[in-house]
Amino acid sequence: MRGKRLALLAGTVACCLTAGGALAQTVTPPPAAPAPEPAPATAATPTTLRDALARAYTDSPVLAGERANLRATNEGVPLARADALPNLGVRGNYTRFLVQGQNAFLQPDQALTADAQLTQNLFAAGRIRNSVAAAKTRVLAGRSNLRTVEANLFTDVVAAYNDVIRDEATVELNRQNVRSLEVNLQATRDRFEVGDLTRTDVAQSEARLSGAVGQLRIAEAQLIASREGYLQIVGAVPGQLAPPPPLPNLPADPQAAVGTALNNNPALEAAERNRDAAALDVRAARAARLPQLDAVAGGSYFNYLGSLPSSVVGTSVPQSGTSAQAGLSLTLPIYQGGRPAAQVRQAQARQGQAIEQVTATERGVIAQARTAFANWQSAQRVIEASEAAVAANRLSLEGVRAENSVGNRTIIEVLNAEQELLNSQVNLVSARRDAYVAGFALLAAMGRAEAEDLGLDGGALFDPRTDYERVDKAWFDFDDEPTPRPIGTRTVDAPAQTPIVTRALEPQLQRPVDTDPANPSGDVRTPR
Secondary structure, three states, X not given: OOOOOOEEEOOEEEEEEOOOOOEEEEEEXXXXXXXXXOOOOOOOOOEOHHHHHXXXXXXXXXXXXXXXXXXXXXXXXXXXXXXXXXXXXXXXXXXXXXOOOOOOOOOXXXXXXXXXXXXXXXXXXXXXXXXXXXXXXXXXXXXXXXHHHHHHHHHHXXXXXXXXXXXXXXXXXXXXXXXXXXXXXXXXXXXXXXXXXXXXHHHHHHHHHHHHHHHHHHHHHHHHHHHHHHHHHHOOOOOOEOOOOOOOOOOOOHHHHHHHXXXXXXXXXXXXXXXXXXXXXXXXXXXXXXXXXXXXXXXXXXXXXXXXXXXXXXXEOOOEEEEEEEEEEEEOOOOOOOXXXXXXXXXXXXXXHHHHHHHHHHHHHHHHHHHHHHHHHXXXXXHHHHHHHHHHHHHHHHHHHHHHHOOOOOHHHHHHHHHHHHHHHHHHHHHHHHHHHHHHHXXXXXXXXXXXXXXXXOOOOOXXXXXXXXXXXXXXXXXXXXXXXXXXXXXXXXXXXXXXXOOOOOHHHOOOOOOOOOOOOOOOOOOO
């Protein structure tokens, strides 16, 4: 016996989805599992996928930036409506006449004048109405774009979350493999000392151990990269991650997935809204060739500041005065150098682009839904095959070891059996990751991977209508917003990630590589 394998009790959290789609937590009693290498203590409660999604929803700079972009789009409505509101302006001038003309009998030395003018549009041939309608339609498109960014962010979070879980399992499997090969190498050396094996057998064991150590280092580097990726996307150190919950409402066939996607995909909705807005732009551009009627009112004030002669030829001249006027202003374009026609053609070309963009987006949505469904189905089949391969390779390894103990198998055959078991276990954890990510990507393609669908009720969800309603009827010229402040969490102070694994490997993947059925206690045995 060369040592005792340590065992620890690690809580595992299984998450499930409630009927309404919200993520819930169910704590299940954990089984005993091999202990990882010593590591700093972590929080007692693991981070769930819902926690990661909620954190990204609140702190992601990508999502916060898209929300700011939507607020900028909202301002297109009051900008377009401003042409329909009164326009009031005041202009003042002070003039000092330095040189007087010889015949300027009524020329003052200085003058103060002020003019005020009020203009109200009465008829714009539909230009303002269509511009406002186009701006409102683009607001709806912006909301759909925000939904797309939100779904893409959640898909990235799900992928990063499962990458960490996969790579933690891969590191632990490779560590188990290294420990097993160390035991095998020592046993091979002992048998070589007594003349039972040759130097070739020892060299084969040494080479396989060296390769396993290199493979472990690669797995550790990949784990660090996955944890750093998680930190980048979520904005927090992954810590101990609980198993992800099952995905709800996945379709039974690709046709159902495509049908739902065509009705709910936000990217397709945004393209359709932009197409409708482009059609309204054409109408607004055509209005530039039609008459425009405005109501105009104004007033003026002058003051010569006592610099005008008080009387000329017995007539008293006032030093100040006011005037006012009101009327209608009709603008009838006759020729504008071809500008209106060019603007209409430009708007029509952009409308054509928007129409084609709808078709291109629809094709992409269909391909995305079908591909995600195929990837999900394929990963499910790979999981089944990998589970069968793990069970078969475990049984094969036990048989090869037993036959080696009586001289019917060589050391290299034992090493190959161990490597095949390791490969099948790594394939299994990779397939589980791929299946979950593909399933979530399928939900995203179907328009069912947003905050409301996932039940992220840890706080108030962002409502784009609130920002829009605040500016929709805005008319005051000094109604500014506060100076923008950073929302996304910086990660500069987060520690560099390490390959230390604190979570226990799930029982199905634990490899009894240095035990045999006759040794259920788990004592490390030296192969004979």
